[in-house]
Amino acid sequence: MIASSTFRTARVSPTLRAPGSAVPDGVRAALVVLLVALMGSAACTELPEGPPRTGDALPEFSGTTRDGGTLAFADLQGKPALINLWATWCPPCRSETPYLQLLQDELSPHGFEVVGVSLDTSGNADVVDDFLTSVGASYRQILDPEMTTMDLFNVLGLPATFIVDAEGVITHFDLGPVDDGDPTFAAALRALLPEGVRIPEPAEVEAESAP
DSSP states (O other): OEEOTTOOOOOOOOOOOOTTOOOOHHHHHHHHHHHHHHHHHHHHSOOOOOSOOTTOBOOOOEEEETTSOEEEGGGGTTSOEEEEEEOTTOHHHHHHHHHHHHHHHHHGGGTOEEEEEEOOOGGGHHHHHHHHHHTTOOSEEEEOTTOHHHHHHTOSEEOEEEEEOTTSBEEEEEESOSTTOOHHHHHHHHTTSOTTOOOOOHHHHHHHHOO
């Protein structure tokens, strides 16, 4: 998984004191007051809870598609879907794209849809188009140059994939590539599809691309 460069970490450096040195009572009292204030501040600070959990509703988001239209997550309700956050500068994202297209090809006849959310900058729209064309990826894409979805999903790196049911509820998520043969990913897809539908395996992409 490729970490986003927008992630920032605040660090508090401890104050060091030489062994055996005494702390004056006035300084000690001041330090206690400061420590209590800091603890109270930390308790009031809302910390990120991490990615949405299974059972959470899909966050609200709407963006521009490659053809200039608009697509909202709410438009996907009524059918199960896979939402993949990715970028062309993320090697694992590029690697798994053909597999996501295979899922779209094989599962869309059963009412399932794959949707990509590109986090490339607005100046890289041509790069996104060129890459998707080169790998034959035609599933719908939402352009998110402001990386809004990374905040909505509370993820720090790419790729990130979320499977949602027809009611827009998250049933499974992967922080990292999904083309590694993880059986829980296939099981999550199978649970939302009609009985007997076969889930394509990542190895099938390699077989198709082999000379």
